Amino acid sequence: MTNARPQTVVLLHGLWFSGYILFVLARRLRRHGFTVHVFSYPSVRADLSTNAERLARFLDALDADTVHLVGHSLGGILIRALFHYSPPRQAGRIVTLGTPHGGSRVARHLSRHALWRRLMGSGVAQLLAGTPREWSSPPREIGVICGTRSFGMGRLLYRSLPRPNDGLLTVKESAFPAAREHLVLPLSHTGMLFSHTLARQVAAFLRSGRFAH
Template identity: 80%
Template sequence: MAHFVKFSPGAPPYARRLTITNAKPQTVVLIHGLWFPGYILFVLGRRLRRQGFTVHAFSYPSVRADLSANAERLAGFLDTLDADTVHLVGHSLGGILIRALFHHHPRQKPGRIVTLGTPHGGSRVAQHQSRYAPWRWAMGKGVIQLLTGAPRHWTSPPREIGVICGTRSFGMGRLLVRHLPRPNDGLLTVKESAFPAAREHLALPVSHTGMLFSREVAEQVGQFLMTGKFSR
């Protein structure tokens, strides 16, 4: 069962409602998280294609490059797309990369944004593991930037943003940090996944990685991209 979670009174005034035109098919760019390759998004992408979207997956070096370098890569990729509307969907660190994109390259085509299990409020698990040098190396430059608070100084993307959080507590985070506050998705708490500037938040019974394979998540992503609202 889906649960709608209110974290803020609503999106800021500059997050204006998108007017969709029918000039070209709406394009969606999927952005993976830490450690994952682009093909982890295959199932989500296939389900969005069935909803009528043109879908691309963007891959980037999530460990060895920092957020600004990867934002430049993403901006270059988006420039190659022949589309009037480009929606962005980011899983985990991919959602932070979307915010980095608008911070460093704000002139983007119209579209909506959905983040899936993104640590907008930081990550207790990552903070805990960053005490150990091997883990700091494994998590990479982007996560270290997140933990040092760089995204807090960025202006929110001027787009309608939907946030999906998981509440199925199954994943590596529970093994690394005992007593991870609930509700959580096995890595991030719902509070950590929240983004005050988002138009809507939705909590679903999925785990951090499992949300990429959830039919309901795919349906809700498509619904928000089309209408600016999750299905109730």
């Protein structure tokens, strides 16, 4: 009898970062028994549809029938864009981490200034214009993790950010009504990527469709 292959996971980073920011999370998910790939994309230069096409080609090249998707921040929006523009052939679950499903007060505040609009790029511009609201929910089991540690650049740039927040997004902004489960953890927006607890919860949802409450 042959052993089943490890389940495959693809991780997606957020705005301004590259796949390197996901190194710790990727390592921990591998320790949980997953085969992990990291997808890097130009989060500022390209819009959501262009990056979705790139992600679709990346997934098509994987030798796996089941591919789970985990997106941090804007990466979670890109996962939704994938299912709108180029739905993948593989089955799998989705987890979003601090993703602005409900928009972003901080981004709206910064977008008043031309320099910040250029720095945030066209993907964020589409988010602020409400483009993701026009998309159907991905036909997958979706888990959402939101943070409540109010620490990060967003709090410095926009001091009126309502609590609870993760230093960039409020819990309400991170929520996704179509998700199967939501989990709130005492983590900051970027700090969550280095959390043992978060990695364990992501692994639990990818295996069972439930967080380990």
